[in-house]
Amino acid sequence: MEDFRLMYDVREWRHAFKLDPNKDISEKDLEKVCESGTDAVIIGGTDGVTLDNTLQLMSRVRRYAVPCCLEVSDPDAIAPAYDLYLIPAVLNSKNTTWITGAHHKAVKAYGEWMNWNEIVMEGYCILNPDCKAAQLAEAATGLDDDDVLAYASMAEHMFKFPVFYLEYSGTYGDPKLVEKVKTVLEDTVLFYGGGIRTAAQAAEMARAADVVVVGNVVYENIHEAVKTVRVVKQTGL
Numbered sequence: 044m045e046d047f048r049l050m051y052d053v054r055e056w057r058h059a060f061k062l063d064p065n066k067d068i069s070e071k072d073l074e075k076v077c078e079s080g081t082d083a084v085i086i087g088g089t090d091g092v093t094l095d096n097t098l099q100l101m102s103r104v105r106r107y108a109v110p111c112c113l114e115v116s117d118p119d120a121i122a123p124a125y126d127l128y129l130i131p132a133v134l135n136s137k138n139t140t141w142i143t144g145a146h147h148k149a150v151k152a153y154g155e156w157m158n159w160n161e162i163v164m165e166g167y168c169i170l171n172p173d174c175k176a177a178q179l180a181e182a183a184t185g186l187d188d189d190d191v192l193a194y195a196s197m198a199e200h201m202f203k204f205p206v207f208y209l210e211y212s213g214t215y216g217d218p219k220l221v222e223k224v225k226t227v228l229e230d231t232v233l234f235y236g237g238g239i240r241t242a243a244q245a246a247e248m249a250r251a252a253d254v255v256v257v258g259n260v261v262y263e264n265i266h267e268a269v270k271t272v273r274v275v276k277q278t279g280l
């Protein structure tokens with residue numbers, strides 16, 4: 044087992060795995076993910092996310108020492124059992140539901156039970172028009188670099204979000220753009236996620252982003268997925 048500290052502060056992270064509660068993962072592969080030395084396991088997805096399947100996956104991840112976070116896409120799947128709750132606000136959405144609407148509804152219903160210290164807001168910018176998240180959130184993906192940089196600056200300076208998330212889910216993004224975005228962020232942590240299929244790609248994004256999020260390759264090639272942890276941690280920003 045890799046040596047790692049428990050880390051509940053995203054500013055300390057370099058690598059995270061994102062697991063989809065709507066996908067099957069064997070016990071053996073889950074063990075490899077959880078004992079890989081990654082900084083966190085994020086449970087989140089777009090399709091078929093339910094209280095039942097998130098809780099089932101969470102309870103399996105809980106058998107390991109790795110921090111377990113819920114990335115909230117449906118307030119009905121929230122349960123008081125995670126180390127952190129990552130809450131996306133899709134800055135380039137054309138539908139206010141995904142910027143403040145669902146958030147307002149959730150806080151109105153559950154606000155008095157929320158522990159604000161466990162909530163981490165993510166300013167999302169979704170750049171792959173074909174991913175499910177872009178379609179659901181009606182993201183305006185036809186952005187040039189300056190548009191993206193402006194969203195990043197808004198996340199940091201206007202909204203004071205702790206995280207800016209460049210989301211290319213399903214496709215490998217543009218490392219040059221990720222690098223540019225990093226130059227406009229000081230306090231806000233830059234997450235990159237999308238299309239990482241090899242350790243070399245993970246290393247390339249680790250040179251640009253603070254945190255590299257690895258998703259689907261877990262289900263396609265667990266060996267390569269686990270390799271991304273070490274290379275990201277060995278790569279300097």
Ligand code: 1GP
Nearest residue numbers: 212213236237238258259
């Ligand atoms: C999805 O950013 C993550 O939210 C990871 O994307 O599944 O393409 O690795 P992939």
